[in-house]
Amino acid sequence: xxxxxxxxxxxxxxxxxxxxxxxxxxxxxxxxxxxxxxxxxxxxxxxxxxxxxxxxxxxxxxxxxxxxxxxxxxxxxxxxxxxxxxxxxxxxxxxxxxxxxxxxxxxxxxxxxxxxxxxxxxxxxxxxxxxxxxxxxxxxxxxxxxxxxxxxx
Numbered sequence: 001x002x003x004x005x006x007x008x009x010x011x012x013x014x015x016x017x018x019x020x021x022x023x024x025x026x027x028x029x030x031x032x033x034x035x036x037x038x039x040x041x042x043x044x045x046x047x048x049x050x051x052x053x054x055x056x057x058x059x060x061x062x063x064x065x066x067x068x069x070x071x072x073x074x075x076x077x078x079x080x081x082x083x084x085x086x087x088x089x090x091x092x093x094x095x096x097x098x099x100x101x102x103x104x105x106x107x108x109x110x111x112x113x114x115x116x117x118x119x120x121x122x123x124x125x126x127x128x129x130x131x132x133x134x135x136x137x138x139x140x141x142x143x144x145x146x147x148x149x150x151x152x153x
Contacts, residue, residue, distance in 0.1 A: 006119035014067030039109035
């Protein structure tokens with residue numbers, strides 16, 4: 001399966017993690033043979049979150065730079081460009097129903113490039129992807145618990 005990850009799942013690469021979210025999801029997906037993808041905007045969003053933590057002295061700048069370098073060089077994690085025309089179009093259409101444009105890009109990336117988008121974001125999980133993008137009928141948005149069951153992780 002082609003699995004698109006929300007920003008949450010790459011935050012551990014930068015020294016940050018969310019409670020109750022597995023730090024090793026990316027590794028488990030690969031081990032199970034799934035193709036992993038990430039919107040380029042998630043790298044930007046991760047940097048923005050990290051910058052806030054650095055400003056509050058919760059995170060070191062060196063850790064962020066190392067994490068970004070790891071993400072950028074990871075050939076097993078496909079980075080989908082925000083400039084991809086279908087992603088751009090679907091992002092604009094999604095903006096009619098969502099207020100956070102970064103989330104619009106992540107949803108559009110998942111719908112265009114993946115079979116599954118894994119996210120903990122409830123607004124994204126509740127987004128009516130099928131009504132907006134009916135040609136992507138096999139696309140699903142799930143959280144990490146649902147993904148683990150569906151993908152045998």
